Amino acid sequence: MGSVTHLRYVGMAVPDYDTAVNFYRGVWGLSVAETDSGLAFLAAEASPEPYVYRIRQAEDGQRRLDVVGFSASDRTSVDELAAELGSAGIRLVSEPDSLTTPGGGYGFRFFDPDGRVVEVAAEVAERPCRQLEEREAIPLGLSHVVFNTTQRQVLESFDRDRLGFRLSDWLGDGFMSFWRCDAAHHSVAMMQMPFTSVNHVAFEVASIDDMLRASGRVLGDGRAKPQWGPGRHSAGDNTFYYFFDPVGNVSEYTSDVQRVPEDWQPRQHTTPDVWQVVPIPDFRGQPDAPPEQLPQSDPGLFVAPPV
Ligand SMILES: [Fe+2]
Numbered sequence: 502m503g504s505v506t507h508l509r510y511v512g513m514a515v516p517d518y519d520t521a522v523n524f525y526r527g528v529w530g531l532s533v534a535e536t537d538s539g540l541a542f543l544a545a546e547a548s549p550e551p552y553v554y555r556i557r558q559a560e561d562g563q564r565r566l567d568v569v570g571f572s573a574s575d576r577t578s579v580d581e582l583a584a585e586l587g588s589a590g591i592r593l594v595s596e597p598d599s600l601t602t603p604g605g606g607y608g609f610r611f612f613d614p615d616g617r618v619v620e621v622a623a624e625v626a627e628r629p630c631r632q633l634e635e636r637e638a639i640p641l642g643l644s645h646v647v648f649n650t651t652q653r654q655v656l657e658s659f660d661r662d663r664l665g666f667r668l669s670d671w672l673g674d675g676f677m678s679f680w681r682c683d684a685a686h687h688s689v690a691m692m693q694m695p696f697t698s699v700n701h702v703a704f705e706v707a708s709i710d711d712m713l714r715a716s717g718r719v720l721g722d723g724r725a726k727p728q729w730g731p732g733r734h735s736a737g738d739n740t741f742y743y744f745f746d747p748v749g750n751v752s753e754y755t756s757d758v759q760r761v762p763e764d765w766q767p768r769q770h771t772t773p774d775v776w777q778v779v780p781i782p783d784f785r786g787q788p789d790a791p792p793e794q795l796p797q798s799d800p801g802l803f804v805a806p807p808v
Pocket residue numbers: 645647701703741753755
């Protein structure tokens with residue numbers, strides 16, 4: 502079975518491209534690796550991935566997920582996975598081919614059961630990266646992406662049986678589950694919700710100190726509104742601080758993400774936050790969020806982005 506080997510990037514289409522790019526390249530701490538008109542590929546200074554976050558101007562002004570990118574170990578795995586998904590009736594967005602995005606490589610795209618566009622690629626060229634300075638407090642790389650879904654069990658089965666993810670832990674009755682594709686406790690998590698969208702995208706920083714320094718920088722900047730934090734999650738043992746970015750997406754700084762052994766036994770957790778120094782927000786409501794940030798299903802489901 503073809504399996505994914507790590508999370509590479511998340512691509513978002515946004516109503517205000519300049520606002521989003523200026524925020525992520527500025528105070529959030531990513532670097533612009535390459536731009537095209539209305540399309541920016543943002544890299545993390547310490548990561549060899551050619552880009553970890555992609556921002557595109559939404560032609561209709563509607564915020565949406567464009568694509569989630571994973572890597573596979575080699576070209577054969579890409580071909581095998583595409584063939585397996587195709588024969589299982591999964592709609593491919595593109596057949597395996599050379600990629601023209603930064604880093605090139607060989608990959609294909611498909612719609613997952615919720616209609617998200619997922620890319621799996623191999624042989625993507627690495628980008629020169631550097632060791633961060635102590636207390637530089639900018640992202641080391643992309644950590645994980647969390648999906649809101651109305652059919653969590655369907656998505657879980659798909660990611661486990663088709664993409665090779667393994668369950669790491671779950672919360673409560675299982676309304677949220679955490680899945681890994683490498684040693685990191687989770688690269689993907691799923692939350693049962695009345696709508697289907699991206700819950701948040703998380704960027705890992707080097708330490709708890711960096712998590713707070715980075716969050717303080719963002720709070721001082723004022724363009725992003727804090728959502729939840731600081732705290733430490735039970736599942737994954739990682740620290741967190743969540744923000745609504747200036748275009749309404751939720752991004753997280755995290756540190757200390759647990760690395761788990763091969764024989765890790767999944768277990769249940771009862772609270773999402775072991776510190777509990779701040780109250781847990783009501784994610785189903787967000788009553789004080791601006792209208793464009795209110796929970797709703799992603800308008801990009803089963804729509805392939807132009808790039
Ligand atoms: Fe997270």
